[in-house]
Amino acid sequence: PLAPRKNRKKPHIFLPHLEKVDKSYIMVKPDGVQRGLVGEIISRFEKKGFKLTGLKLFQCPKELAEEHYKDLKSKPFFPKLIDYITSGPVVCMAWEGVGVVASARKLIGATNPLQAEPGTIRGDLAVQTGRNVVHGSDSPENGEREIALWFKEGEICEWSPAQTPWLME
Numbered sequence: 001p002l003a004p005r006k007n008r009k010k011p012h013i014f015l016p017h018l019e020k021v022d023k024s025y026i027m028v029k030p031d032g033v034q035r036g037l038v039g040e041i042i043s044r045f046e047k048k049g050f051k052l053t054g055l056k057l058f059q060c061p062k063e064l065a066e067e068h069y070k071d072l073k074s075k076p077f078f079p080k081l082i083d084y085i086t087s088g089p090v091v092c093m094a095w096e097g098v099g100v101v102a103s104a105r106k107l108i109g110a111t112n113p114l115q116a117e118p119g120t121i122r123g124d125l126a127v128q129t130g131r132n133v134v135h136g137s138d139s140p141e142n143g144e145r146e147i148a149l150w151f152k153e154g155e156i157c158e159w160s161p162a163q164t165p166w167l168m169e
């Protein structure tokens with residue numbers, strides 16, 4: 001028979017299904033691809049310990065860019081933003097992890113790269129809001145929405161990284 005719950009030993013294996021795992025859509029924008037920053041940007045999220053579940057180089061059609069940024073439709077910079085996002089290939093990524101949405105926003109830094117802290121992607125690698133090299137979902141809900149928007153079924157890979165028990169107790 002099992003010992004009373006409070007006396008039971010904590011399992012020494014990490015059980016990720018017991019934690020709330022978020023999903024974030026991260027994208028290297030066309031300037032990041034043209035400037036050869038793809039590896040550097042992927043590396044920041046990979047080293048932090050998040051799990052990559054989707055990755056592709058992709059030429060974004062205008063309709064998709066407009067849908068992705070639909071909340072900004074009334075902004076004066078909207079047409080320029082759509083031209084920018086569709087001006088060349090982007091790298092689409094789906095990342096998973098506990099707290100990944102909020103953490104990725106911190107790793108990315110402020111929208112205006114001149115206000116982004118050194119050490120963040122935009123703080124280290126960009127100078128202008130209109131060329132801020134990377135996108136990251138702003139809420140877990142938008143993370144799910146954007147991954148569904150940018151990836152087709154079969155493009156997302158569920159897997160268990162070998163490092164998990166060395167990353168979380």
Ligand code: ADP
Nearest residue numbers: 072077081110111129130131132134135136138
């Ligand atoms: P974030 O990407 O940091 O979540 P927003 O959702 O406010 O920022 O804006 C989406 C994107 O629109 C920005 O990353 C940037 O590429 C572009 N953008 C925002 N504000 C401006 C602006 N004033 N001028 C030009 N582009 C802008």
